[in-house]
Each structure stands twice: as C-alpha cells, then as structure tokens.
Amino acid sequence: MGEIIDLGECAGGSAEFFADPYPVYERLRRLGPVHHVRTPGPGPAEELWLIVGHEAARAAFTDPRLVKTPPWGLEASDIGRHLLFADPPEHGRLRSLVTREFTPRRVAALAPRIQKITDELLDDMVPRGSADLIAALAFPLPFVVICELLGVPDIDRDRFRRMSTQIVAPTSGEEESAAFVEITGFLDELIEDKRCAAPADDLLSALIRTTAEDGDRLSPYELRGMAFLLLVAGHETTVNLIGNGVRALLDHPGQLADLRADMSLLDGAVEEMLRYDGPVETATHRFAAEPVEIDGTVIPAGAPVLVGIGTAGRDPERFETPDTFDIRRDARGHMAFGHGIHYCLGAPLARLEGRIAIRSLLERCPGLALDAPPDSWLPGMLMRGVRTLPVRW
Numbered sequence: 001m002g003e004i005i006d007l008g009e010c011a012g013g014s015a016e017f018f019a020d021p022y023p024v025y026e027r028l029r030r031l032g033p034v035h036h037v038r039t040p041g042p043g044p045a046e047e048l049w050l051i052v053g054h055e056a057a058r059a060a061f062t063d064p065r066l067v068k069t070p071p072w073g074l075e076a077s078d079i080g081r082h083l084l085f086a087d088p089p090e091h092g093r094l095r096s097l098v099t100r101e102f103t104p105r106r107v108a109a110l111a112p113r114i115q116k117i118t119d120e121l122l123d124d125m126v127p128r129g130s131a132d133l134i135a136a137l138a139f140p141l142p143f144v145v146i147c148e149l150l151g152v153p154d155i156d157r158d159r160f161r162r163m164s165t166q167i168v169a170p171t172s173g174e175e176e177s178a179a180f181v182e183i184t185g186f187l188d189e190l191i192e193d194k195r196c197a198a199p200a201d202d203l204l205s206a207l208i209r210t211t212a213e214d215g216d217r218l219s220p221y222e223l224r225g226m227a228f229l230l231l232v233a234g235h236e237t238t239v240n241l242i243g244n245g246v247r248a249l250l251d252h253p254g255q256l257a258d259l260r261a262d263m264s265l266l267d268g269a270v271e272e273m274l275r276y277d278g279p280v281e282t283a284t285h286r287f288a289a290e291p292v293e294i295d296g297t298v299i300p301a302g303a304p305v306l307v308g309i310g311t312a313g314r315d316p317e318r319f320e321t322p323d324t325f326d327i328r329r330d331a332r333g334h335m336a337f338g339h340g341i342h343y344c345l346g347a348p349l350a351r352l353e354g355r356i357a358i359r360s361l362l363e364r365c366p367g368l369a370l371d372a373p374p375d376s377w378l379p380g381m382l383m384r385g386v387r388t389l390p391v392r393w
Helices: 007-011 014-019 022-031 054-061 090-099 104-108 111-128 133-138 140-150 157-168 173-196 203-209 220-251 253-261 263-277 347-364
Strands: 034-038 047-051 130-132 286-288 292-294 297-299 304-307 390-392
Touching: 007 014, 007 022, 007 034, 034 297, 047 054, 054 304, 090 220, 104 347, 111 130, 111 133, 111 140, 111 347, 130 133, 133 140, 133 220, 133 347, 140 203, 140 220, 140 347, 157 173, 157 220, 173 203, 173 220, 203 220, 220 253, 220 263, 220 347, 253 263, 253 347, 263 347, 286 304
Parallel strands: 047 304
Antiparallel strands: 034 047, 130 390, 292 297
C-alpha cells in the first residue's frame, strides 16, 4: 500500500491543518490523485484513502465501485437509514420519497420567512456594536429555518448545537457516540409526537404521510434517518457557508468594497465563497466495493475513501489562480454540494439563506470588520469552518 501520509504532520500540526488544509491538499494533488492518509486529531484518527483534484473527485463521485453502504452493513444502533448511507436502487427510492415533499417550490416559498428571521436576528445584534457572528447569525438563522420547515418545536439551541457539532466534527469517539445516542432519542420522541398529532403542513409530517404511487413509504428506521439528515445537514452546511463567506470578504477588503458597491454581484459572490472556502471539506465516507485502481494506485476492497471537495475547488487545472478570492470569477463547476446522485438535496435552501444573510448583514453593518482573528476551527475533515467569528461594526 505504500507509506501512510499523516495529514497533521504535513501541515506542522493538527491545529495548523484545520486552520488551512489547502497547501497540504495541493502538495498531494501534484503527487497524484489518490493517497493513503491518516486523519489529524483531536478526534479519532482514521487511516483511509483520500482523493484530491477536481477531475479525480468528479470521477470518484460517479464511480459505482465506490459505494456508500459500509461493507459490514448498518447496525440497529445506527441513527437510521438515509441518503448518505444508501446506494442504487435504494438511494433512488429514498430520494424520490423525500423530493416529493422537499420541493423547489417549498424552498422558494421560504424566502420571506428567511428574510424576517434574518432581520430579527440583526435587530438584536446590530445595537451591540460587536458580536460573535456564528452565535448571533450564522447558526441561529439556518437552525430556526430548518426547525420551522420540519415542524420541530422550540428546543434548546445550545443543546442541539452541542449534539450536532459533536457528530459532524467530533473531538473524541466517546463524545461522538454519546451525541448519536442523545439525538436518536430526541428524534424518536419527535417522530412519535408527530404521528400522534393532528395533520400539519410541515415537512416532517409530510414525510410521515407521504406514499408513492406503488404504496411505498418510509419505514420508521428510514424516517428517523431522514429526519436526522435534514435536521443536522440542513443547518450545519449553511452555518459554515455564512461564516466562511463573511470571513473571506473581510479578509479581502477590495472584494468586499466591490460587492457593497454592486449587489448584483451577490449570486456570483456566493458561488465563489462556496468554491474558495466552502462549508464541506470532504464528502462523507465511501467504501471500495472491490479493488479500485486510480492512476496506477489500487485502493483495496473494503477500504474507506474520502473525496476531497475543498481540494477540488482549489485545483489550478480547473480554476485559474485558485487561491485568489474573486467574486467576479465564474465559479460554476465547483463541487461544494457534491456531484452525481448524492448531490446535496438542500443546496437551493443553503444558497437562499446565504444570499439573504450576507446581503442583509452588509446592508445593516456598513463598518463590518473582524474584531479578532479566528482561532478556533472545527476539527475533522468533514465540515470546514470556525467555531467563533468575532466581528464589529
């Protein structure tokens, strides 16, 4: 198999890797498209195969030999069956049942409500003159939106944030396991309450009721898994889109000034934010269903594989001067939301929330600036973002 590359050591330490993994990814890309690596701490270290570069990632996303279902299967203790653990034909079945209800029309209709929630959060934040942008806007906005969309009653935001963060960016195996147990119980109670309640117009109630033409519907195990996916992935991605996007603007004052002067650049600016420093660093695990050869390197059967999303967006063979943040760039073709059949179901909602939040923030805070350098990065290689983003205006 060759030497295992320790990603933390390559960056000079785990903290350095989490703060800026892109130089490591680029060094690996120049050596080849696939590498046997060890993930950095403080969470549980894994030895797995990492695919880097835009074309290699694009090919991996559609390679039928790289599957989502673990070779050892799923156990009853797992959170539930959902899209990120499913392969065709089961994936198509699950996705069709969800997309019957999670429609573009339903998402587009949320725009006025998203604007109202944003305005209320900024009404509270702006008079203070400074704030942690993650706590004040980037987290509560998508969290409230997804809770309302799913029909989740008021819950302890701090508790849910802790559970969710330990799942997507665990600091230890014990904390991750405890978070899964806690959120599983929460979801079971939520679904049971929905089943017993009067019919409602929220998405979770619709998923409980929805039935395909052939009578197929989500099982309780699948329903819990899909509720987990929508609730956690439905806000975590947008938290980092807003946080990383604002940080990129503040790190590039010329680009920020250009956007303030011409808000017609906003849609393109959001796409550049997704490419330059997107919210998801690598896709969730895939597994080699058989020995998989990529450019002369063989990934053994059963091995876990990560497809690099962040490295794909910084590939100089796809994007000219990729380490330059340029809101006028044509950033189309980035894979911040994945590619192929596992393309993120919530991408339209994340884009909508990101555009509304960033436009409103810049309009309400003309003197927006960093109040201190971000120094607390999410650990792990799934989500890319900061825990806090101190700003002033």
